[in-house]
Amino acid sequence: MTATHWLFGDQLGPAFLAAGAGGPSRDAPVVMIESRAVFRRRRFHRAKAHLILSAMRHRAAELGDRVRYVRAETYREGLRQAVGDGRVTVHHPTSRAALRLVRSLDNVTVLPPRGFLVRHEDFAAWTDGRSALRMETFYRRVRSDHDLLMEGGRPAGGTWNLDHENREPPPPGARTLEAPAPYRPREDAVDEEVRRDLDRWEREGDVSFVGRDGPRLFPADRRQALAALDRFLRHRLAEFGAYEDAMLAEDDTLSHSLLSSSLNLGLLDPAECVEGAEAAWRAGRAPLNSVEGFVRQIAGWREYVWQLYWHFGEGYRTSNALGHTAALPGWWDDLDADAVSSHCLATVLRQVRDTGWTHHIPRLMVLGSYALQRGWDPAAVTDWFHRSFVDGYDWVMLPNVVGMSQYADGGRGRMTTKPYTSGGAYIDRMSDLCGPCPYRPDRRVGEDACPFTAGYWAFLHRHRGTLRHNARISRAVHGLDRLRDLPALLEQERERGGQAP
Incomplete structure (x- = not known):
């Protein structure tokens, strides 16, 4: 009997259902669990709670009859409702608490992580014998191993890091950078349902949020995430680099990509982001300093932080x-x-x-x-x-x-x-x-x-x-x-x- 594949709420892109080495069985049934206890344990920003629930419910709608979507008090309870003692696979979760949970369940097989460029075993090999785990050294290794912004074995432009070109203060007197606006999604019926549920949870008094939940500002499905990536690469990447460290009171986004939530929900894969940026540079649509700065954020810092989380231990x-x-x-x-x-x-x-x-x-x-x-x-x-x-x-x-x-x-x-x-x-x-x-x-x-x-x-x-x-x-x-x-x-x-x- 084919094992059911469990998707966590930050494993929502196609990579997490792709069959093949280290993946679930082709056409495996899927279970998704919305745990209310997660929101009861911490007072999350309401916009964050909205985004996660909206993204999960959008993904469930896309999967249709293939998925069983369970709303339960806890993950353990939801999994029991969905599959009983049936066999389950799940990709390596992104938190230690979730990993402890899935490893404690006899019927769950943990598959390798997805959504990152570097494997844990490759990072472990890189750290072997090193007294200092410098991000810059790691970043150069990732660039080389994945042939990112490389020319004949050397970094494009002759240098690995163009950070010195990316520390400009805002232009004198500027109130905004006047960059093209970032992609903003439109809400739909799923968002309306999520907002009603969050309102009800707060009225019932056992869940509390902080912050404001205005119109959703970040993608909640794969189509929206790809649109956000495309808009950044076409219209905002070119101006990103020089002013990436600047701050303006009336321009909170400047030329930043705003793709972090989509990456961390699994809606975008890091490879498609950095390869898209490199393609923009090679096509002459963006300068090297902007592209290198963006690549360093994703292939460098994001990968580095992910690996250190597991390497340093609890x-x-x-x-x-x-x-x-x-x-x-x-x-x-x-x-x-x-x-x-x-x-x-x-x-x-x-x-x-x-x-x-x-x-x-x-x-x-x-x-x-x-x-x-x-x-x-x-x-x-x-x-x-x-x-x-x-x-x-x-x-x-x-x-x-x-x-x-x-x-x-x-x-x-x-x-x-x-x-x-x-x-x-x-x-x-x-x-x-x-x-x-x-x-x-x-x-x-x-x-x-x-x-x-x-x-x-x-x-x-x-x-x-x-x-x-x-x-x-x-x-x-x-x-x-x-x-x-x-x-x-x-x-x-x-x-x-x-x-x-």
């Missing part, structure tokens, strides 16, 4: 090298942007509240930097990012937040060699966010002291003993000795505490 979750234990304040957890006076922080929180998304620099250098400076518990920060972003999954956020954003592994030759935090000068240089702000980026003390500038120096002081030995930040640490206003700054930060800046 103990990585509790990393806290800096000993940060402060709780997240309520205004942050509630995405209460209106409680915040700091213009950059309020703007980014508002973007997250209203869309469940913002690009990588606001995540790292505004949200993550603020949390790091305040000494918030890195596990709580990781959970917040997981819950609050439409593209947030355990495998995505654990390495990104613990290793990159919160420096909770202390470097140790792993993901980063220094904490990623700065004073207000960086935000001022890379954005238009400081102009209308009541705080000034060059002020450390006083009513108009920038929370990021003051927070940066307070952070360095708090960890002076550890960071003075770090070559990449030791100069800044030694600069503490020249701050005559340091006592006043530290007292000011103690008085501010967890108050919204």
